[in-house]
Amino acid sequence: MSILQIQDATKVYEGKVTKRALNQLSFEVEKGEFVAIMGPSGSGKTTLLNMVSMIDTLTSGEIIFNGMKPQKLNSEELAYFRRRQLGFVFQDFNLLPTLTVEENIILPLTIDEQPIAVMEERLKYLSELLDLTPILMKRPNEISGGQAQRTAIARALIHQPMLVLADEPTGNLDSNASREVLELLARMNKENNTTILMVTHDPIAASYCDRVIFIKDGEFFNEIYTDDRRQTFFQRILNVLSLLGGHVGDFSSIRLP
Amino acid sequence: MTFLQFAYRNVFRNFRNYAAFFMASFFSVFVFFIYSMLMFHPEIERGFLGEVSIAGMVFAEVVLVLFSWFFIFYSMRAFLEARSKEFAILLHLGMDRNQLGKLVIIETMTIGIFSCISGIVFGFAFSKFFFMIVREILNLNALPLYLSWEPFVLTLFVYLSAFIVISTLSILFTPDIKIRNFIRGPKFVDAAVSYSKRNAILGIILILCGYGLALITTKASIFSYTLLIPVFVTLGTYYFFSDTTLYIIDRLKGHKQFYWKRARMLAIAEQVQILRFNSRMFFIVTLVSTLAFLTVGVLSAMSSYTSQYDKINPIGLIYKGEMDNPYEIEHILSVIDELEFNGISYHMTRFTVMRQTSSYTSNPVEVFRETDINHLLFSYKYPLVNLKSGEAMFIPYSEDSIEKLERTEVKTVLKENNVDLTINSVYPKMFFPTAIISSNSIIISDEDFEKLTNEFEMAPYVEPGYHLFTFDIPNWTETKNVGIDIQQMVARDYLINSEYTLPFYFENAGLNYSYILATYSLLTLIGILVVAVFLLASGSFVYFKIYANLDREKKQFDMLIKVGLSGKELKRLITRNLMIQFFLPWGLAFVHSAFAFYVVQTVLNDVMNLSIVKEVVFSFTMFALIQIVYFFLIRWRYISHVRG
Numbered sequence: 001m002s003i004l005q006i007q008d009a010t011k012v013y014e015g016k017v018t019k020r021a022l023n024q025l026s027f028e029v030e031k032g033e034f035v036a037i038m039g040p041s042g043s044g045k046t047t048l049l050n051m052v053s054m055i056d057t058l059t060s061g062e063i064i065f066n067g068m069k070p071q072k073l074n075s076e077e078l079a080y081f082r083r084r085q086l087g088f089v090f091q092d093f094n095l096l097p098t099l100t101v102e103e104n105i106i107l108p109l110t111i112d113e114q115p116i117a118v119m120e121e122r123l124k125y126l127s128e129l130l131d132l133t134p135i136l137m138k139r140p141n142e143i144s145g146g147q148a149q150r151t152a153i154a155r156a157l158i159h160q161p162m163l164v165l166a167d168e169p170t171g172n173l174d175s176n177a178s179r180e181v182l183e184l185l186a187r188m189n190k191e192n193n194t195t196i197l198m199v200t201h202d203p204i205a206a207s208y209c210d211r212v213i214f215i216k217d218g219e220f221f222n223e224i225y226t227d228d229r230r231q232t233f234f235q236r237i238l239n240v241l242s243l244l245g246g247h248v249g250d251f252s253s254i255r256l257p
Numbered sequence: 258m259t260f261l262q263f264a265y266r267n268v269f270r271n272f273r274n275y276a277a278f279f280m281a282s283f284f285s286v287f288v289f290f291i292y293s294m295l296m297f298h299p300e301i302e303r304g305f306l307g308e309v310s311i312a313g314m315v316f317a318e319v320v321l322v323l324f325s326w327f328f329i330f331y332s333m334r335a336f337l338e339a340r341s342k343e344f345a346i347l348l349h350l351g352m353d354r355n356q357l358g359k360l361v362i363i364e365t366m367t368i369g370i371f372s373c374i375s376g377i378v379f380g381f382a383f384s385k386f387f388f389m390i391v392r393e394i395l396n397l398n399a400l401p402l403y404l405s406w407e408p409f410v411l412t413l414f415v416y417l418s419a420f421i422v423i424s425t426l427s428i429l430f431t432p433d434i435k436i437r438n439f440i441r442g443p444k445f446v447d448a449a450v451s452y453s454k455r456n457a458i459l460g461i462i463l464i465l466c467g468y469g470l471a472l473i474t475t476k477a478s479i480f481s482y483t484l485l486i487p488v489f490v491t492l493g494t495y496y497f498f499s500d501t502t503l504y505i506i507d508r509l510k511g512h513k514q515f516y517w518k519r520a521r522m523l524a525i526a527e528q529v530q531i532l533r534f535n536s537r538m539f540f541i542v543t544l545v546s547t548l549a550f551l552t553v554g555v556l557s558a559m560s561s562y563t564s565q566y567d568k569i570n571p572i573g574l575i576y577k578g579e580m581d582n583p584y585e586i587e588h589i590l591s592v593i594d595e596l597e598f599n600g601i602s603y604h605m606t607r608f609t610v611m612r613q614t615s616s617y618t619s620n621p622v623e624v625f626r627e628t629d630i631n632h633l634l635f636s637y638k639y640p641l642v643n644l645k646s647g648e649a650m651f652i653p654y655s656e657d658s659i660e661k662l663e664r665t666e667v668k669t670v671l672k673e674n675n676v677d678l679t680i681n682s683v684y685p686k687m688f689f690p691t692a693i694i695s696s697n698s699i700i701i702s703d704e705d706f707e708k709l710t711n712e713f714e715m716a717p718y719v720e721p722g723y724h725l726f727t728f729d730i731p732n733w734t735e736t737k738n739v740g741i742d743i744q745q746m747v748a749r750d751y752l753i754n755s756e757y758t759l760p761f762y763f764e765n766a767g768l769n770y771s772y773i774l775a776t777y778s779l780l781t782l783i784g785i786l787v788v789a790v791f792l793l794a795s796g797s798f799v800y801f802k803i804y805a806n807l808d809r810e811k812k813q814f815d816m817l818i819k820v821g822l823s824g825k826e827l828k829r830l831i832t833r834n835l836m837i838q839f840f841l842p843w844g845l846a847f848v849h850s851a852f853a854f855y856v857v858q859t860v861l862n863d864v865m866n867l868s869i870v871k872e873v874v875f876s877f878t879m880f881a882l883i884q885i886v887y888f889f890l891i892r893w894r895y896i897s898h899v900r901g
Contacts (some may be wrong), residue, residue: 053819076823080311098526103329103517110522111822116513155820 003161044218087156146177207234285325286376321395335801353700369420459506460496480833546846573730604636617669736767
């Protein structure tokens with residue numbers, strides 16, 4: 001069963017220079033899938049993510065989320081939709097510096113006014129799962145980048161969303177922390193059956209996924225599925241990227257594990 | 258593009274960013290200029306402002322200058338802070354610190370000159386309006402507009418030099434900008450909370466001590482306490498913002514049931530941040546607002562005093578002398594002479610007042626003769642007194658006492674002469690000012706008065722009685738030149754000796770009134786302007802702080818919207834944040850001033866039985882309304898900034 005269907009998504013930015021950021025892009029994400037979107041800079045990855053999270057509206061086309069159309073919601077309902085159905089992981093973590101790690105994690109539940117008992121129960125479960133227990137009382141400026149992103153992942157998962165959207169989650173991390181975070185995302189996907197849609201231009205990050213969708217100039221370019229070995233999957237991703245013909249600078253330096 | 262062009266374009270192409278700083282400077286110049294226009298008014302030498310002294314105005318002007326300098330300096334700092342990212346980029350591109358300093362000075366001077374010119378232009382345009390208000394307040398016939406170079410030069414000199422000095426100072430005191438913190442990566446705010454529990458509790462205790470002292474202040478203790486109370490309250494307020502608030506919030510955080518509910522967490526954590534970095538600002542705003550409230554409260558109290566003056570002091574001139582006062586004839590004759598010379602109509606009454614001892618209380622009582630009293634009452638056109646032998650009547654010493662004495666019935670004997678009396682009524686109106694007669698005064702019939710032949714039992718030590726001369730004068734405000742010599746003798750004796758030694762006492766209501774009116778007018782002039790600047794400034798302090806943090810907050814709000822905070826909830830969050838920043842200092846200032854007025858009221862009650870509650874409540878309500886309007890204005894600006 002597909003949890004997210006994108007049909008002929010088109011986005012045109014009107015302005016002094018008209019720009020077509022998305023052009024009749026269509027794909028589906030199944031429940032429990034871990035999907036990466038790849039593409040060169042300016043290919044419309046972030047625009048796509050904004051469309052899915054309903055921060056921006058499509059010029060034409062449709063997004064069907066779990067059988068309903070979030071475009072039809074008013075702004076109040078949209079806020080409720082986002083806080084209950086979606087989880088977010090950002091490139092620069094976006095943790096609130098004034099709150100402790102613990103408080104940052106339960107933030108979505110607080111906004112949703114859930115009972116304290118539920119908060120504590122989920123917090124306990126997730127902090128053990130993500131190995132965050134020792135740093136719960138610290139503040140974001142007292143923890144490492146990897147820990148910060150793990151906190152952000154915990155925050156994205158605490159309200160058990162239908163879909164987690166990750167925007168370059170490893171963009172600000174070193175290779176060790178990157179690997180840690182990606183393994184964590186993959187594990188959450190396998191064990192918790194969490195659906196994850198990740199935008200990245202790091203082929204290593206993409207190689208942890210079940211499927212990689214390539215877009216170029218806002219259009220669908222190709223998609224490939226994972227196989228038994230991550231190394232070969234990684235090689236195949238690189239092959240597609242070289243076909244994609246983006247500039248060299250778009251690829252992050254290759255770091256084989 | 259030359260450097261100068263660069264600075265110029267910076268200012269004029271991003272005028273929106275500079276607008277807040279510009280407005281602060283503009284308003285300071287505006288107020289100062291209007292005030293200078295009044296100060297240099299060519300008719301001031303002819304005493305057109307009545308009794309308002311030049312010295313007082315100069316003092317007010319200096320206060321205004323100092324405060325507006327501080328205000329500009331503060332807004333400058335906030336403004337530079339808000340732009341530190343821009344400066345980091347410039348430094349990153351290779352600009353050196355001196356050039357940066359030069360840039361800031363050029364920009365500040367551009368804004369400074371611009372705001373000076375527009376402040377003066379608007380000031381000149383509005384000065385006729387201001388003169389009209391002054392004319393109304395001071396009851397002048399006319400206050401024409403004039404044109405002269407002095408106010409222009411003074412304003413330009415004061416403010417241009419202010420801008421030079423302030424921009425130099427703020428560059429010298431700018432903390433080093435760390436490029437690394439601005440160019441890339443997440444910007445972390447050091448959010449560790451630091452407070453000491455000792456100071457937190459000390460803050461509360463000091464404030465409560467101040468309030469406690471205020472509550473127990475009486476007329477006698479006012480001088481020792483009025484020095485202590487401000488010290489306690491000021492220190493307490495400082496600790497309150499630097500430690501107590503943080504302490505309280507930290508305690509709140511312990512209660513998850515409270516803290517984790519309904520997104521309170523967000524608002525409260527944000528408050529900690531705001532309080533921690535702005536405790537000094539909150540402190541200043543609180544003190545400044547307290548001063549403003551006090552000024553307005555005192556002004557309204559004075560206005561009520563001046564309007565009630567007539568009622569409290571019904572007699573134009575009063576001369577009170579001992580039985581054997583050697584100056585009596587000379588003084589009374591000279592007063593009468595002067596009154597006639599000035600063509601003032603009057604009605605003189607001479608009282609002989611006897612002191613006797615009442616058997617009922619065994620306290621001295623002052624006894625007045627019915628005929629003397631009726632003589633005075635007749636000139637007031639008040640109902641006359643008609644007493645039989647053996648009857649007596651209380652003389653009220655204050656408005657409140659009338660009701661109290663009405664219910665009192667006393668049978669007593671005047672010990673020295675064995676005169677039996679029943680005191681069973683009170684005269685229903687006040688006809689002597691409070692301090693002139695004793696609070697234990699009665700009227701008796703002429704027959705009984707004749708019987709008072711034996712002197713007061715403590716006679717050699719306490720005067721056995723006194724002569725009282727009252728001059729009821731319909732045009733009592735015109736008497737300020739009458740009896741000046743006698744008035745001066747009284748005043749000198751008050752100054753030189755700790756106890757009053759003269760055998761007579763003189764009071765000139767018209768003269769006192771003219772003093773009070775002059776002080777009142779001066780205070781009004783100073784007060785209105787200072788309060789206007791204070792109010793605007795304290796509001797702007799808050800606004801500048803908010804403005805300086807806008808970028809960081811906008812980013813946070815963006816994230817929260819993504820996570821699913823609805824528009825309504827966002828507004829609620831912002832309202833909550835702003836509300837505390839706005840109303841915490843002002844609320845505290847309200848409470849401070851309320852206690853201050855409690856002190857003023859007790860003292861006034863003791864001294865002259867005057868109520869200022871109505872005026873103070875009215876002016877507080879006006880203030881609250883202004884603040885609420887101001888709050889919504891800033892909230893509106895803030896929300897549009899965050900969303901934009």
